[in-house]
Amino acid sequence: MGALDYKYLPNYTYDDYLHFEGKWELIDGVAFAMSPAPMKKHQKVSSKISWVLEEMLQDCERCEAYLPIDYKISETTVLQPDNSVLCDDASDASYITKAPLIIFEILSKSTAMRDMNLKYEIYQQEGVKYYIIVNSEDSMVKLYKLSAGKYIKEGDFDKQKYTFEIEDCRLEFDFSKIW
Numbered sequence: 001m002g003a004l005d006y007k008y009l010p011n012y013t014y015d016d017y018l019h020f021e022g023k024w025e026l027i028d029g030v031a032f033a034m035s036p037a038p039m040k041k042h043q044k045v046s047s048k049i050s051w052v053l054e055e056m057l058q059d060c061e062r063c064e065a066y067l068p069i070d071y072k073i074s075e076t077t078v079l080q081p082d083n084s085v086l087c088d089d090a091s092d093a094s095y096i097t098k099a100p101l102i103i104f105e106i107l108s109k110s111t112a113m114r115d116m117n118l119k120y121e122i123y124q125q126e127g128v129k130y131y132i133i134v135n136s137e138d139s140m141v142k143l144y145k146l147s148a149g150k151y152i153k154e155g156d157f158d159k160q161k162y163t164f165e166i167e168d169c170r171l172e173f174d175f176s177k178i179w
Contacts (some may be wrong), residue, residue: 014075027118029076033091034111042082042106045136048178049083049104054172063087063166070095073126082106082134087167099126101166106134120144123149129162139179144150 010098011029023034038046046067053065064087068080072095084100091097103123116133123131124146131144131151140158144151154162159176 005127012076014072014078017078022081025080026076026078026120032114034080036110038106038108041136042108043162045106045134045178046082046104049106049134052173052177053060053083053085057085057172060087060169060171063169066100067094068152071100072097078121079122082167085166099123099128101128102130102132102133102164103128106136130159134178141175169178 009030012031014026014030017024017026017031020031023037025032027036034136044105050065050067057063057065063085066081066084067087068082069084071079071081071084073079078095081100081103081172082108083104084096084098085097085102086098087096106118107169109117120133127146127149128148131146133142133144135141140156142156143154145154146152151158157175160177161172161176162176163172164171
């Protein structure tokens, strides 16, 4: 039997997505289960990233840090970044539609390929300024910065600091605090 042809896969919309049970992401109409729930180490790192982001943004009135929240890109693509920073979002919707300036995705065995490839391409296309892929198993991150529409790798980090330049702010992130 050959490979499954894309035309035979179900094609879902945001309205369908709203009725799904459990946690899902939708990419070009294809549903991806977000299960099982993230492991303890994944949750711990995400929590610490959130804490560091909140600390960095405490004096910024324009930007907010989010834990997983629906990022509705289109009627057929809805993602849930592990951690993100969004600035100047006046919308009162229950989801975000504007590209975050910073996105962190924490790798797990079930999502690693999607995070490193498919989401990388989507976030690049959508204009996410910084994409950080976190490997909690080896306590390393790969940090990418958007330049002329393409991601350029800024480096691999474990305990170093990095300064994000977003809007009018320069925010120093200390990666040693997330492990």
